[in-house]
Amino acid sequence: MADVISGLLVLVGSFVLSFVIGIIGTLAGVGGGVLFTPIMLGFTSIHPDLVRSAGLAIACYSSIMAGTVYFRQRIAPFRLILLASTVLLPAAIIGAQLGIYVAALGTWGQGLIRASLGILLFLIVVLLSVKRVDWPTPRCNSRLIDVFGLRYVYHEKTLNRDVEYCPTGLGLAAGLPLLFLVGFSSGFFGLGAAWALIPIYNLLMNLPLKVAAASAKASLAFADTGALWGYILHERFHPELFIGATLGVIIGANLGAKLLLIARVNFVRRLILAIMIFNGIQLINRGLFEMGIIPHRLF
Amino acid sequence: MKPADHMYAEVTRALLYVALVALATSLIIHATLNPGALEELSKIINGELNIWAPQTPVDYVPLYAIYFINLIVPIGLIYVLPTLFKENKLIAILTVFILILLTLMILTVEE
Numbered sequence: 001m002a003d004v005i006s007g008l009l010v011l012v013g014s015f016v017l018s019f020v021i022g023i024i025g026t027l028a029g030v031g032g033g034v035l036f037t038p039i040m041l042g043f044t045s046i047h048p049d050l051v052r053s054a055g056l057a058i059a060c061y062s063s064i065m066a067g068t069v070y071f072r073q074r075i076a077p078f079r080l081i082l083l084a085s086t087v088l089l090p091a092a093i094i095g096a097q098l099g100i101y102v103a104a105l106g107t108w109g110q111g112l113i114r115a116s117l118g119i120l121l122f123l124i125v126v127l128l129s130v131k132r133v134d135w136p137t138p139r140c141n142s143r144l145i146d147v148f149g150l151r152y153v154y155h156e157k158t159l160n161r162d163v164e165y166c167p168t169g170l171g172l173a174a175g176l177p178l179l180f181l182v183g184f185s186s187g188f189f190g191l192g193a194a195w196a197l198i199p200i201y202n203l204l205m206n207l208p209l210k211v212a213a214a215s216a217k218a219s220l221a222f223a224d225t226g227a228l229w230g231y232i233l234h235e236r237f238h239p240e241l242f243i244g245a246t247l248g249v250i251i252g253a254n255l256g257a258k259l260l261l262i263a264r265v266n267f268v269r270r271l272i273l274a275i276m277i278f279n280g281i282q283l284i285n286r287g288l289f290e291m292g293i294i295p296h297r298l299f
Numbered sequence: 300m301k302p303a304d305h306m307y308a309e310v311t312r313a314l315l316y317v318a319l320v321a322l323a324t325s326l327i328i329h330a331t332l333n334p335g336a337l338e339e340l341s342k343i344i345n346g347e348l349n350i351w352a353p354q355t356p357v358d359y360v361p362l363y364a365i366y367f368i369n370l371i372v373p374i375g376l377i378y379v380l381p382t383l384f385k386e387n388k389l390i391a392i393l394t395v396f397i398l399i400l401l402t403l404m405i406l407t408v409e410e
Binding site for chain 2: 061
C-alpha cells in the first residue's frame with residue numbers, strides 16, 4: 001500500500017512539474033520539451049530512457065498541436081516542413097536508436113548522455129540569445145523554390161498586409177545538412193528543437209521570424225513520431241510517466257499561451273536562461289562523475 | 300478543393316483531441332484497475348526500472364492509446380497524399396518516403 005501511495009505521489013508530482021514547465025516554457029518562448037528532459041535528467045534518478053521518451057512525446061505532440069493552427073494560417077509552410085522532415089526523420093530515428101544503445105552501456109553511458117546534454121544546454125542558451133531578423137527581404141528567384149513549390153503568402157495582422165516568403169535556394173541547400181544534426185539531437189536527447197530550428201529557418205533560410213518560429217514548432221511532429229516508435233519498440237517508456245508528463249505540459253502550455261498577454265515575459269525568459277545554465281552545470285557535474293572522470297560530485 | 304496543408308491541419312486536430320481524451324481516460328483506467336502500475340512508479344523514481352511491457356490485459360489500454368496518438372502523423376499524411384500529389388509531385392514523393400520510414404518503424408513494433 002505504501003508503494004501505491006508513493007507511486008501516486010510520483011504521478012501527481014510529475015504531472016504538476018510538467019504543468020509548471022509547460023507554463024514557464026511557453027512564457028519564455030523555449031517550449032516545454034526543451035526544459036522537461038534536462039530538469040528530469042539533472043535532478044531525478046529516473047532512467048534516461050524513460051525521461052527521454054516522455055520528453056520526446058512532449059515535443060512531438062506539442063508540435064502536432066502547433067501544426068493544427070499554423071498550417072491553416074499558412075504561417076508554417078507545409079511543403080518546406082515536409083522537405084525538412086525527409087532529413088529530420090531519419091536523423092531522429094538514428095539518434096533515438098543510438099541514445100538507447102548508449103544508455104544501455106550502464107552508468108558510464110548514462111553519464112555520457114547527461115554530460116553531453118549539459119554541454120548542449122549551453123549551446124541552446126547561446127542560440128536563444130542570438131539576434132534574429134523580423135522581416136528579411138524575400139529572394140524567391142531560385143529554381144529550387146519553384147520546383148518544390150516553396151513560395152508562400154499569408155496575411156500578417158500586425159502589419160495589415162500580405163507577406164510573401166520563401167527560403168533562399170542557398171539557405172535551403174546549406175540548412176538541410178544542419179537539420180540532420182538537429183533531428184539527431186532531438187532523438188538522442190528526447191528534446192524539442194525549436195531553439196535550433198528558429199535560427200536555421202530565420203537566419204539561414206531567410207524566413208520571417210514569425211514564420212521561422214511557427215515552422216520550428218510545427219516541424220518536429222514528423223521526425224519525433226518516428227523516434228518515438230523507436231522508444232516504444234524497445235519498451236523504453238512507462239505509460240503513467242509518459243501520459244502524465246505529456247498531458248501536464250500540453251495543458252500547461254495552453255495556459256501559458258493565455259498568460260503571455262499579462263506576464264512579464266522578459267523576466268521569465270531571463271529566469272529560464274539562468275535555470276538552463278544551472279541545469280547544464282549540474283548535468284555536466286553529474287555526468288562526469290558517473291563516467292568516472294571526476295571522483296566526487298561538486299554539489 | 301481545400302489545399303493539402305488545410306486538410307492536414309483539420310484531420311490532425313480532430314485526431315489529436317480524440318487521442319488526448321483517450322490518453323487521459325486510459326491513464327485513469329490503468330491507474331485504477333492496475334495498482335501495480337503505481338508501485339512501478341515508485342521504483343522508477345529510484346531508477347530501478349527502465350523497461351516496460353504489458354503484463355495484464357488492462358496494460359493494453361494505455362498502450363493502445365499511445366499507439367493511437369503516434370499514428371496521427373502518418374494518418375494525416377496518408378489523408379492528404381492525393382491532394383499533395385496534385386499540388387507538387389516531388390513533395391508528394393518525399394512524403395511517400397516519410398511514410399515508408401514511419402511504416403517500417405511501426406511494423407517493427409508490431410512484430
